[in-house]
Amino acid sequence: MSSYAYPEVLVETDWAKANISKPGIRFVEVDVDTKAYEVGHIPGAVGFNWQTQLQDQVRRDIVSKEEFEKLVGGAGITNSDTVILYGDNNNWFAAYAFWLFKLYGHRDVRLLNGGRVKWLAGADLPLTAEKTAVTPTAYRAASADESLRAKLLDVIEIARSSSRPSNLVDVRSPDEFSGKVIAPPGMTETAQRGGHVPGAASVPWARAVNQDGTFKPLEELKQLYLVEAKLNPGKPTVAYCRIGERSSHTWFVLKYLLGLKDVRNYDGSWTEYGSVIGVPIER
Amino acid sequence: MNHRTRVYDSIFEMLPGEENPSPMVRIGKMNPAPAFELYAKLEWLNPFGSIKDRAASEMIRDLESRGELRRGETRASGRGIVEPTSGNTGISLAAMASAKGYAMRAVVPQKVPLEKRVLLRIAGADVDVINDQMCPSPGMGEGSIGIARSYAKAQKDHYVMPNQYENELNVAAHVRTTGPEIWRQTEGRITHAFVSLGTAGTAMGLSRFLKGKNPAIRIIAVQPSEGHDVPGLRNKSELHVTKLFDEKQIDEILEIPFELAYTRVLELCRTEGLFAGPSSGLIYEGARRVLERDTKQKGVGVMMFCDNVFKYVSSMVRHVPGLGEE
Numbered sequence: 307m308s309s310y311a312y313p314e315v316l317v318e319t320d321w322a323k324a325n326i327s328k329p330g331i332r333f334v335e336v337d338v339d340t341k342a343y344e345v346g347h348i349p350g351a352v353g354f355n356w357q358t359q360l361q362d363q364v365r366r367d368i369v370s371k372e373e374f375e376k377l378v379g380g381a382g383i384t385n386s387d388t389v390i391l392y393g394d395n396n397n398w399f400a401a402y403a404f405w406l407f408k409l410y411g412h413r414d415v416r417l418l419n420g421g422r423v424k425w426l427a428g429a430d431l432p433l434t435a436e437k438t439a440v441t442p443t444a445y446r447a448a449s450a451d452e453s454l455r456a457k458l459l460d461v462i463e464i465a466r467s468s469s470r471p472s473n474l475v476d477v478r479s480p481d482e483f484s485g486k487v488i489a490p491p492g493m494t495e496t497a498q499r500g501g502h503v504p505g506a507a508s509v510p511w512a513r514a515v516n517q518d519g520t521f522k523p524l525e526e527l528k529q530l531y532l533v534e535a536k537l538n539p540g541k542p543t544v545a546y547c548r549i550g551e552r553s554s555h556t557w558f559v560l561k562y563l564l565g566l567k568d569v570r571n572y573d574g575s576w577t578e579y580g581s582v583i584g585v586p587i588e589r
Numbered sequence: 590m591n592h593r594t595r596v597y598d599s600i601f602e603m604l605p606g607e608e609n610p611s612p613m614v615r616i617g618k619m620n621p622a623p624a625f626e627l628y629a630k631l632e633w634l635n636p637f638g639s640i641k642d643r644a645a646s647e648m649i650r651d652l653e654s655r656g657e658l659r660r661g662e663t664r665a666s667g668r669g670i671v672e673p674t675s676g677n678t679g680i681s682l683a684a685m686a687s688a689k690g691y692a693m694r695a696v697v698p699q700k701v702p703l704e705k706r707v708l709l710r711i712a713g714a715d716v717d718v719i720n721d722q723m724c725p726s727p728g729m730g731e732g733s734i735g736i737a738r739s740y741a742k743a744q745k746d747h748y749v750m751p752n753q754y755e756n757e758l759n760v761a762a763h764v765r766t767t768g769p770e771i772w773r774q775t776e777g778r779i780t781h782a783f784v785s786l787g788t789a790g791t792a793m794g795l796s797r798f799l800k801g802k803n804p805a806i807r808i809i810a811v812q813p814s815e816g817h818d819v820p821g822l823r824n825k826s827e828l829h830v831t832k833l834f835d836e837k838q839i840d841e842i843l844e845i846p847f848e849l850a851y852t853r854v855l856e857l858c859r860t861e862g863l864f865a866g867p868s869s870g871l872i873y874e875g876a877r878r879v880l881e882r883d884t885k886q887k888g889v890g891v892m893m894f895c896d897n898v899f900k901y902v903s904s905m906v907r908h909v910p911g912l913g914e915e
Contacts, residue, residue, distance in 0.1 A: 341719070345736055346743025394735065426738045433742040481816065491700075491816055517829065 310524055311565025315404075315416050315558075317390055319428055322418050325390075326350055326432070332383050335422065336360070336393040336403040342422065346433040348392070352381040352440060356399040356551065360406060368450075368573065374410050375447045382440030385413070392418035392425065396512070396519050401554040405571050409455065411448025417558065420519040427518065454557075456544040456570035458578055464544065465503045465586050471536050472505030473543040477556040478576065482548065483508040485589040488580065495549050497580030501589040503546070507535040511552045514559045527564055539566050546572035546579070600688065603636040604646050610770035611635055613891065618860050619873070622880040626778075626889045629863055629873075630771065633897035637681040640767075640895040644790055645681035647762040648751035649689070657749045664692040671696065671740040671748040673733040675787065675821040676705030677896055678753050680712055687713035694748065696737040701820050704900045734830060753788045755832040763794025771795070771891050772802055780888035781807045783876045785868045786842075787821045789834035791893055796838035807840045811875035817847035818904065819867050821895070843875045850874070851908040854898055866901050869894035 310316065317325075325331045326349055333351035335343045343353030354360060359377055360369055369377065383389060389407060393400035400417060407415040418425070425431050464472050481487045485500030502508070513530055516522055522530075531537050543566055547553040550573030561569040572579075579585060590602040592609045605611045613628040620627045632640035652658050652670070661667025669692030672682055679695035686693040693714040697706060701718075709716050719732045734754060741750035753759045771779055782799060784792045796808045813819045815826055825842065828834050836842075853870035857863045865873075872892045880886065898905065906913040 338720075341717070342732075342736055342739060345717075346739035394732065423735060426735055426742060433739060435743040487816065491818070 310521075310563040312562040315562045316419050316521070317416050318419050319424055319431055322348070322390060322392075322425075323428075323431055330387055331390065332381075332387045333390045333392070333418075334381065334383075334400075334403065336391055336399040337422075338395060338399055342394045344435070346435050347438075348425065349432055349434045349436070350438055351392075352383075352438050354381070354403060356402060360399075360403060366574075366578075368406060368409070371410060371447050371450060374406065375445050378412075378447070379443045379445030380440070382443055383445060384443045385446060388414040388416065390416050390418055392421045394422050396423060396515060396555070397421035398511075398551045398555050401558045402551045404558060405454060405554045409450050411451065419521060423519040453568075454570060456546070456572035458574050458582065460570070461503060461544060461546070461572055461574075461579060462582075462585055465505065467505075470505060471507070471538055471541070473537050473541045474503055474506040475531070475535065475537070475543065475545045475553075475556055475560070476502045476506040476508050477511040477545055477547045477552050478502075478508075479510055480508065482576070485587075488576075489548055493548070495577050497548075497577050499580045499587055501580070501587040502576075503579060504586050504588040506546075506588075507537070509535050509556070511547070511555050514556065521559065521563060524563065527559060531560065531564060537566070539564075542568040542570065544570045544572050546575045548576045549573075550575045600636050601646070601685070604642055605635050605770065606766045607769045607773060610774055613771075613774050614861075614863065616861060616873075616892075619856060619877070620880065621877060622884045622886050624885065624887045625880055627876060627880070627892070628775075628890065629861075629865065629869070629892050629894045630767075631863070631865075632893065632895050633864075633866075637684045638896060638900075639677040639681065640791060640893060641677040641681045643762040643766050644753055644756075644759040644788075645678055645685060645751075647758040647765070648753070648756055649682065649685050651758055652749060652751060653689075658689075658691050660690040661692075664690070665747070667692060668747055668749060669693055671737050671750050672753065673697075673737040674709075674753070676701050676709070676900065677821060678788075679709050679714060680705065682751070683709055683712035683714035692747075694737075694740060696733040696740075698733050700818065702901055702904050704902060705820070708900065753790065754830055757833070759788055759790035760794040760797065760833055763791050764798045767791065767893075768795055768798025768802075772799070775889050775891065777802065778889045779803075779806055779891055781809060781876075781879070781890035783809050783811070783872050783879075783890060783892040785822050785872050785893070785895065786810050786812055786825075786828060786834065787823055787868075788831045789828065791895075793833050793835060793838055795893075800838075808838065809841045809843065809875060809879060810839050811843050811845055811871050813847035813850060813871055814844055818908070819847050819850050819871060820901070820904070822868050822871065841879075843878060845871055845874050845878075847871070848908060851905060853877075854901075854905065855909060858898065863894070864897045864899070865894045866896045866898050867904060868896070
């Protein structure tokens with residue numbers, strides 16, 4: 307089996323277990339809220355709350371460079387640390403954090419393959435409810451690398467272009483893509499209209515993972531994205547979902563496992579696009 | 590214990606079994622094939638209110654016999670139960686655990702109706718409500734199962750998780766009790782069993798027992814349409830969370846628009862006097878569809894009516910216009 311384009315950004319549970327509490331290696335659990343972390347986490351891990359700590363709490367935006375420095379430094383992480391991210395919902399929020407760490411220039415950040423669900427399934431993998439003691443550091447982030455991020459105008463331009471494939475990947479569920487629902491049941495973040503960006507290929511995020519939450523092998527991912535979804539690896543690619551977290555997961559797959567050169571995450575996603583007056587929508 | 594006079598020394602003696610079966614009531618006006626005997630098995634008449642009394646009692650007995658549960662000086666200092674539940678298993682477990690002096694923590698999805706969440710607390714459980722409807726995609730463990738597993742893993746001294754989604758006793762309970770009850774109640778004449786799928790324990794247990802007696806007996810399962818709001822049930826796309834489900838044991842699976850669950854509940858209440866819950870409404874609709882195929886057919890069918898409508902008042906108000914007071 308051939309290996310992923312950047313295999314070094316993915317660690318397996320065995321590796322993680324062997325490296326718990328090693329100096330220079332820091333585990334961070336990223337959940338939609340920190341309930342799961344509080345009940346039990348990998349010993350030594352700190353917990354980040356996607357809702358309150360990874361987004362600006364006033365504007366709709368990612369956390370600022372200063373806030374990111376405060377968060378990461380406050381978690382006792384240094385610039386030279388290897389950061390291992392994992393979390394609930396099959397690593398959606400961990401992948402979002404991975405995208406943020408890359409955006410702010412952290413050198414060595416990796417995802418735990420399979421996330422929290424695989425960790426829980428391993429009988430010999432430890433979990434603790436004990437608080438992790440941290441010593442704050444003076445963490446310094448780089449300026450945001452905007453080349454990893456797609457903005458509304460980029461997506462509108464793609465939508466209006468007749469060039470195909472548009473290399474736009476919609477990672478939401480089929481019912482969201484078709485416009486049957488605007489958001490999964492019970493979700494508060496929604497849009498004014500249902501449907502998808504014209505030209506987008508529908509590849510629900512979950513098709514990239516196995517039942518145990520780990521990523522599928524390279525050949526299957528190639529088949530899925532390059533053959534079935536017909537993405538052109540030579541063109542810029544944009545992944546979007548509803549609020550930008552599921553699409554971070556697919557962004558990770560496209561950029562680091564398949565090795566596509568120019569992949570952006572559209573964090574505004576459908577809640578932004580589907581609410582804008584006059585933009586083209588397909589159903 | 591005396592099932593004839595129904596005088597008991599403890600509530601546990603009322604648990605169902607071949608000598609104390611839950612009642613079966615024949616469907617009258619709502620049966621489209623009069624020559625076919627269609628029965629509803631009323632599981633809400635079990636002592637803690639649902640079909641889940643069967644699996645819960647089996648699982649607790651097993652944990653006790655293996656020394657996995659411990660009474661503490663206070664409940665918190667012992668070793669109790671943590672379980673992911675859409676309500677009924679949790680209520681049965683909580684009631685039994687409380688009566689036996691063990692602690693119980695229930696981890697429930699947010700979509701579980703308020704009535705069940707409150708009942709869990711009334712029964713003495715600590716309740717964690719989890720939003721696990723982030724994205725209805727396959728390949729993801731449900732949040733409530735993950736949280737319950739986290740408690741069991743991070744706080745081993747305080748919790749053990751029976752895990753109805755993987756525990757073979759959830760099937761064995763029906764092989765030991767429900768199957769033999771139905772066999773005896775129908776005098777071996779049963780031709781069809783109608784069930785719903787949640788953990789799939791009932792479907793698998795009934796299939797194993799009844800087909801062992803007579804392989805021609807048809808096991809027919811209903812499932813609500815995708816994106817449904819029928820607590821406790823699963824669409825096929827959600828069934829990966831249970832390790833017990835084996836499609837080969839089922840003869841037919843009918844997918845039914847979930848709103849019909851609520852419509853049929855009203856009819857069952859108003860026409861047959863059966864105060865059945867939404868999953869029973871869906872099962873009835875499945876049976877009705879099978880009988881409509883040939884209204885002259887003969888046979889004996891048993892529908893598993895898992896619980897009653899009392900726990901779903903808020904769901905009924907949400908889905909049936911005109912029931913609320915607004």
